[in-house]
Amino acid sequence: MWNGVTSRFGTFCGNIRLTQEQLDDGSTKSKGVVSTLNRAYWGHNDQLANCLWVGSWGKTTQARPPRDIDLFFKLPLADYQRVMGLTGNKQSQLLQEVKNFLQLTYPQTDIRGDGQVVMVLFNSLLVEVLPCFERTDGTYLICDTHNGGSWTVADPIAEMQAIQNGDTDSNGNLRNLIRMLKIWKRECNVPMKSYILETLAKNFIAQWPYRTSDLFWYDWMVRDAFRYLVSMADCWLVVPDGNMVALGHDWLSRTETAKGRAILACEYERLDLITHAGEEWQKIFGAWIGKYA
């Protein structure tokens, strides 16, 4: 019984974690960007200072292949006063300024300002820079260029801390679950934002009775996670920065399909029908998961 689970999910989790090469590539690119901005705003070219990885790289929940790195770049407070003195859409002008600095270092690279971020489109990776001002309570002010421009308060540390706590409490299973769900989201085109999926995964694992178990229980973890997601349709979710988000149900039918497949795959795993189980898992996760364990 369940002879294929440990090796199948062990390999799967390894397959979707970023390789050292990909991590190094992301790190190099972000260091280049940070160094440029430090030179422009802080007068030195440190590759790490004033930078905070947020999003999946900050939470270490990135799944292969890497798509983008989100990074907060802290600007000096003096610049806040300067920007506030500008006329027109201040936030848009700030993004434009950051974009122009980056363009000097990367003249061949496509760089765009969009909403809250400056996107640096490298060949292998997209680096999204969010210029920000640190507040005294540890939160950050980020730009929003829409509707004439405004500031938005973001709390990426709370998000990261919530994932870190959930992962510690679940013996390292939360991050694996999040990566698996992200692969499902991508493979099945599930219309759900990654940070919502992460929060749902965190809430699910906090109440899952086998959360500290090892890979041997991963088939049930995935099945029960889908059950949980289905039960959350049309509910409200409190995200780590304290805001309430309506989940809606656009994603429900794909989740129900995945749930049905996972239930079937679990039954095959129990009966050691390893290939049959693999076929069902592949309908959820694509070729990232092995058919033959």
Added chain:
Amino acid sequence: MKDVSIAEEAMRQSESALYTSTALYIWLREARRWNRVFVITPLIMGAASGLLFFKDPQNVVWASLLATLTGLVPALRDALRLDIHLDQIKSLASEYKGLQDAFRQLSKITAPAEPKVAERQLEFLMEQLNRARAHGVTIPERVFKEAQKKVANGDYDFSVDNK
């Protein structure tokens, strides 16, 4: 959960499933008997009603009474949902019987040999058991007592276990 307690818990559940499945089978037998009564009685009464009338048309009162009862009994059977209950009891009885064996195998075979698998198997079987319990079928007390007596008499003991 330690493998020893898994084995003990599985044995406990196996015993519990044995009592429940035995009671359900006794109840099933009883329900089948009643079902037969409800099927055959209107046939006999219908025939008797016809005979009475053809023998002597003066017997119209008795004949009509029997004819009325003939129509009433199947309606009563439907109202009591006896056929549905029969199916439910039958499927639950076999489910509990299967669970009884599965828990016993878990306790005797899987738990001592593969504790890790045993832990999952116990959870799986408990889920199945809870699903069976969710039907909310209430076995009559006298039926359960009868089942207890049967089990205590050793009707379900295996000679291999007594060696």
